Amino acid sequence: MKIHEYQGKQIFQKYGVPIPKGYPAFTVEEAESAAKRLAAETGSGVVVVKAQIHAGGRGKGGGVKVAKGGAAEARQLAEKILGMQLVTHQTGPEGQKVRRLYIEQGLDIDRELYLGAVIDRDRRRIVFMASTEGGVEIEKVAAETPEKILTVHVDPTVGLQAFQARQLAFGLGLLKHKKDTVSQFVKLISSLYEVFVEEDCTLLEINPLVVLKNGDIVALDAKINFDDSADYRHTPAAAQATGRANWDELRDPTEEDPVELEAKQAGLNYVSLDGNVGCLVNGAGLAMATMDIIKHYGEKSGVAPANFLDVGGGATQEQVTKAFKMILSSPKVKAIFVNIFGGIMKCDVIAAGVVAAAKDLGLKVPLVVRLEGTNVELGRKILNESGLAISAASNMADGAQQIVRAISGQR
Ligand code: ADP
Numbered sequence: 350m351k352i353h354e355y356q357g358k359q360i361f362q363k364y365g366v367p368i369p370k371g372y373p374a375f376t377v378e379e380a381e382s383a384a385k386r387l388a389a390e391t392g393s394g395v396v397v398v399k400a401q402i403h404a405g406g407r408g409k410g411g412g413v414k415v416a417k418g419g420a421a422e423a424r425q426l427a428e429k430i431l432g433m434q435l436v437t438h439q440t441g442p443e444g445q446k447v448r449r450l451y452i453e454q455g456l457d458i459d460r461e462l463y464l465g466a467v468i469d470r471d472r473r474r475i476v477f478m479a480s481t482e483g484g485v486e487i488e489k490v491a492a493e494t495p496e497k498i499l500t501v502h503v504d505p506t507v508g509l510q511a512f513q514a515r516q517l518a519f520g521l522g523l524l525k526h527k528k529d530t531v532s533q534f535v536k537l538i539s540s541l542y543e544v545f546v547e548e549d550c551t552l553l554e555i556n557p558l559v560v561l562k563n564g565d566i567v568a569l570d571a572k573i574n575f576d577d578s579a580d581y582r583h584t585p586a587a588a589q590a591t592g593r594a595n596w597d598e599l600r601d602p603t604e605e606d607p608v609e610l611e612a613k614q615a616g617l618n619y620v621s622l623d624g625n626v627g628c629l630v631n632g633a634g635l636a637m638a639t640m641d642i643i644k645h646y647g648e649k650s651g652v653a654p655a656n657f658l659d660v661g662g663g664a665t666q667e668q669v670t671k672a673f674k675m676i677l678s679s680p681k682v683k684a685i686f687v688n689i690f691g692g693i694m695k696c697d698v699i700a701a702g703v704v705a706a707a708k709d710l711g712l713k714v715p716l717v718v719r720l721e722g723t724n725v726e727l728g729r730k731i732l733n734e735s736g737l738a739i740s741a742a743s744n745m746a747d748g749a750q751q752i753v754r755a756i757s758g759q760r
């Protein structure tokens with residue numbers, strides 16, 4: 350799960366990570382009064398109007414603007430940014446509609462650094478990454494000048510050590526600032542480690558982490574992704590009891606993929622992808638293998654999975670119907686591959702769900718079905734007697750090849 354910058358900063362503040370003063374705004378009026386409030390609090394009229402969307406690169410896309418002319422200018426900028434379709438390198442070409450703003454005090458920046466943390470699954474540790482090349486796309490730094498990214502891995506049994514924090518601080522050249530810049534950094538990164546562990550993050554990113562002209566260190570941007578598997582630790586009740594973030598409050602459904610949201614509510618494991626083959630599979634392992642085999646046979650002809658979908662072992666006919674309807678209603682799907690190995694899941698349940706959905710919405714694209722396992726005969730009978738144009742596949746490879754031929758044949 351992703352959250353907005355201002356929500357990330359609120360969490361930072363709770364853990365003692367220094368952030369600029371700022372207020373979220375949902376309307377132009379709120380933006381204007383936030384700017385006035387900031388001016389009164391900071392004694393400076395410079396504020397930054399920042400689009401809040403679940404994607405980075407907002408500055409380059411025109412979603413982060415500095416207002417030097419006080420609240421009136423902030424209002425004008427808010428009018429421009431609120432409601433705009435913001436396109437960044439992370440949103441895709443269609444962009445993302447701006448529905449919220451963050452109005453923040455403008456700071457005097459000396460240097461823009463990068464600081465991030467993710468889980469390094471190979472090493473089974475949280476890894477911190479820091480770079481003097483902040484404010485720009487870190488992907489670019491990693492690709493072109495990887496030596497400019499410093500890393501430290503944290504041993505989970507002892508946590509982040511001060512020497513590791515200092516190692517990064519020295520690498521970032523923080524000694525050249527005022528006396529306590531290094532110790533500010535050490536404190537900041539220790540707090541950040543606490544956020545990562547306590548709040549169940551998969552990614553934490555501050556780009557840029559800035560050194561101000563006065564030598565102080567401040568998190569100017571905040572990106573947090575949470576580990577969805579930890580959602581039980583962030584229910585309203587759990588949050589109340591532990592003081593951790595309440596994810597129900599932080600969630601912004603308008604930023605989430607509507608189909609993924611629908612799937613989640615139906616209890617299905619669904620991830621949208623960029624390809625053109627709708628996949629209905631049971632079991633996460635088989636679902637991944639299915640995607641691999643479609644890519645294997647389809648790569649050269651531009652055939653790729655449009656989704657990952659694991660209906661699980663205990664899905665009901667209603668869930669299967671729902672899942673199949675989701676695939677059918679996607680305009681990018683040019684063919685559908687149903688690949689089921691009935692172990693706990695029964696093939697007849699799948700077949701009945703597929704037929705019900707296809708009868709309801711109409712089947713306008715080729716459908717290839719590979720069924721094996723429990724009640725396979727009954728499942729095949731249901732499909733055969735349904736009157737739907739279904740191609741049976743004898744195995745996965747055969748199914749994937751049929752799919753590739755079906756899509757190539759449409760061109
Ligand atoms: P994004 O990464 O989505 O582009 P950022 O929050 O990193 O958005 O903002 C982009 C740039 O705008 C920063 O690198 C910084 O130069 C400038 N900026 C952002 N917030 C402030 C602020 N409060 N004061 C001064 N400059 C800012």
Ligand code: MG
Nearest residue numbers: 405556557570
């Ligand atoms: Mg940024």
